[in-house]
Amino acid sequence: MPQLEIGGTTYEVDEDGFLQELDKWGRGFAQGYAAVEGIEGELTEDHWKLIDYIRDYYAQFGIAPMIRKMCKDTGFDLKRIYALFPSGPAKGACKLAGLSKPTGCV
Amino acid sequence: MVKRKTPMLDELEKGKWPSFVSDIKQEAESRNETDVDLQTPKEVCDDLLDLLELSFKDREGHWKHGGIAGVFGYGGGVIGRYCDRPEEFPAVKDFHTLRVNQPSSYFYRTEFLRKICELWERRGSGLTNMHGSTGDIILLGTTTPQIEEIFWELTHNLKQDLGGSGSNLRTPNCCIGKSRCEFACYDTQEACRNLTMEFQDELHRPSFGYKFKMKFDGCPNGCVASIARSDMSVIGTWKDDIRIDQEAVQAYVAGEFKPDGGGFAGRDWGPFDIVKEVIDLCPTHCMAWNGKKLGINNRECNRCMHCINTMPRALRIGKETGASILFGAKAPILEGAQLSTLTIPFMRMEEPFNEIKELVGKIWDWWSEEGRSRERLGELMQRKGFAKFLDVCGVKADPRMIKEPRSNPYIFWKEADIPGGWERDIKDFRKRHQK
Ligand code: HEM
Ligand code: HEM
Ligand code: SF4
Ligand code: SF4
Numbered sequence: 459m460p461q462l463e464i465g466g467t468t469y470e471v472d473e474d475g476f477l478q479e480l481d482k483w484g485r486g487f488a489q490g491y492a493a494v495e496g497i498e499g500e501l502t503e504d505h506w507k508l509i510d511y512i513r514d515y516y517a518q519f520g521i522a523p524m525i526r527k528m529c530k531d532t533g534f535d536l537k538r539i540y541a542l543f544p545s546g547p548a549k550g551a552c553k554l555a556g557l558s559k560p561t562g563c564v
Numbered sequence: 565m566v567k568r569k570t571p572m573l574d575e576l577e578k579g580k581w582p583s584f585v586s587d588i589k590q591e592a593e594s595r596n597e598t599d600v601d602l603q604t605p606k607e608v609c610d611d612l613l614d615l616l617e618l619s620f621k622d623r624e625g626h627w628k629h630g631g632i633a634g635v636f637g638y639g640g641g642v643i644g645r646y647c648d649r650p651e652e653f654p655a656v657k658d659f660h661t662l663r664v665n666q667p668s669s670y671f672y673r674t675e676f677l678r679k680i681c682e683l684w685e686r687r688g689s690g691l692t693n694m695h696g697s698t699g700d701i702i703l704l705g706t707t708t709p710q711i712e713e714i715f716w717e718l719t720h721n722l723k724q725d726l727g728g729s730g731s732n733l734r735t736p737n738c739c740i741g742k743s744r745c746e747f748a749c750y751d752t753q754e755a756c757r758n759l760t761m762e763f764q765d766e767l768h769r770p771s772f773g774y775k776f777k778m779k780f781d782g783c784p785n786g787c788v789a790s791i792a793r794s795d796m797s798v799i800g801t802w803k804d805d806i807r808i809d810q811e812a813v814q815a816y817v818a819g820e821f822k823p824d825g826g827g828f829a830g831r832d833w834g835p836f837d838i839v840k841e842v843i844d845l846c847p848t849h850c851m852a853w854n855g856k857k858l859g860i861n862n863r864e865c866n867r868c869m870h871c872i873n874t875m876p877r878a879l880r881i882g883k884e885t886g887a888s889i890l891f892g893a894k895a896p897i898l899e900g901a902q903l904s905t906l907t908i909p910f911m912r913m914e915e916p917f918n919e920i921k922e923l924v925g926k927i928w929d930w931w932s933e934e935g936r937s938r939e940r941l942g943e944l945m946q947r948k949g950f951a952k953f954l955d956v957c958g959v960k961a962d963p964r965m966i967k968e969p970r971s972n973p974y975i976f977w978k979e980a981d982i983p984g985g986w987e988r989d990i991k992d993f994r995k996r997h998q999k
Binding site: 473474476496524525537540544545546547549559 | 634765
């Protein structure tokens with residue numbers, strides 16, 4: 459299992475970089491990871507808005523929200539989400555939010 | 565260095581059919597000899613074969629479930645795959661596949677094919693699949709750090725984009741259409757390209773509950789099998805009459821023209837018999853031949869294409885052409901395989917294709933609102949009923965949508981359709997009907 463060190467803390471992540479120990483998540487993890495996912499500098503208010511929304515939803519329902527729902531509830535359209543998280547809502551935003559890997563499909 | 569020992573896979577090389585095992589071995593040898601500056605492990609094909617042999621032996625797959633790999637700006641186009649025994653098979657530790665948007669109808673220049681093979685040998689496994697069942701160029705197997713590099717080269721040097729994967733619009737696909745085929749009732753390439761460009765966002769940035777495919781066939785011969793393989797099947801058709809050249813019909817009967825464009829040559833089928841081979845095979849029995857003249861009762865013709873395919877020099881599609889639009893085909897994951905259902909009997913297919921774009925918009929809105937996660941449009945149509953679906957599309961039920969009277973009795977009256985609504989005056993009723 460690959461490990462990742464951010465700000466002195468070591469995290470277990472899977473091969474795609476998704477956090478394995480969900481309870482270890484902290485704001486430092488998200489900020490520390492941002493650059494890898496193509497985000498320059500400090501995470502902005504809008505980044506946090508999306509990250510917090512995803513975490514709340516996950517805490518409530520145990521899954522990541524559907525993209526359309528994410529757009530509706532946050533008021534961000536898809537373009538804005540990709541502008542905030544260039545690698546996209548699943549690979550980028552969910553990863554920074556510390557969710558486990560969304561199960562994908564070809 | 566060849567470490568491969570694959571007795572079970574070797575079995576798959578026997579017999580007269582092409583073998584993917586032989587193909588992968590061939591690429592493995594060529595990677596060992598090449599002087600190309602390989603950016604991915606040299607042993608990728610060897611490890612792939614060894615890993616598959618192990619899977620056969622264990623009777624278990626050795627790929628992990630799913631994987632998320634991609635390029636910045638896009639959420640689709642790359643299918644992430646990781647091996648679950650990376651220490652033993654390091655060269656296929658990560659083995660991601662790229663879907664690349666194919667050119668319409670697969671028109672290539674050899675120069676392009678050489679370039680894409682060169683790129684894929686250098687930055688991938690060298691293994692391609694031309695073409696995947698989605699229609700894309702499939703580049704099988706590369707490592708994570710290569711993905712952005714490949715994307716850059718693809719888009720800048722080869723001018724080709726990634727295709728769709730995941731819960732998004734899959735790369736639209738079309739038959740060869742008007743570029744080569746006289747049966748084409750509309751320009752499939754134009755329609756396919758136009759809608760591909762219109763829906764770039766839906767193609768590259770997944771936002772649906774599941775995949776959505778659209779395919780364009782120029783006529784009911786269905787060379788891209790849109791009716792079986794796409795959520796939206798656009799199939800060319802005509803409204804008026806099949807054009808008949810009676811002299812050419814005579815020429816077929818006299819044996820001057822070969823039936824089916826000479827397609828069944830190589831065996832003696834005896835002289836062409838128009839009654840046996842055309843008239844009697846018309847599925848709606850709407851053709852007649854009196855020895856001199858061919859007649860078609862066009863109102864009964866269901867455009868199966870048989871007569872036109874058999875005598876293409878004598879029969880032509882009508883002049884008033886467009887497409888029928890059908891929805892909801894899918895493969896058998898839930899509920900079994902399903903063909904798509906006729907929804908729009910006729911639509912003109914001309915630039916800028918606004919009518920079909922509006923229709924697609926309405927359907928996506930409904931599907932996104934009502935559909936469950938991983939529910940294909942065809943399943944939602946079944947769950948909610950076809951009457952509801954017609955409502956969403958804003959079209960009225962029509963006898964042409966009914967395949968057999970008993971299999972889809974989906975015309976329900978709504979109160980608004982009934983003069984006076986559901987309210988009835990019982991006294992008034994009894995004046996006309998005894999108890
Ligand atoms: C039990 C395991 C698997 C199942 C049930 C499965 C199922 C499927 C299905 C249903 C499709 C769609 C085929 C189509 O559109 O006709 C597909 C496509 C694909 N699968 Fe799998 N798959 C499995 C394992 C794998 C593995 C291990 C890999 C790679 C290492 C893989 C790579 C792909 C790729 C690249 C495609 C897309 C091919 C194309 O677009 O033509 N799959 N798979
Ligand atoms: C609004 C009025 C009616 C409705 C909604 C209705 C509905 C149905 C339905 C759903 C079936 C089953 C069809 C199938 O699955 O094959 C059926 C069969 C039948 N109905 Fe009606 N029906 C109506 C009026 C009538 C009337 C007025 C008659 C006779 C005068 C009638 C005679 C029959 C017969 C004989 C069958 C059996 C046909 C067969 O299976 O061959 N129905 N009806
Ligand atoms: S689907 Fe019809 S129009 Fe298209 S290539 Fe096939 S025969 Fe020709
Ligand atoms: S197209 Fe098919 S249904 Fe129509 S006349 Fe020819 S054979 Fe008959």
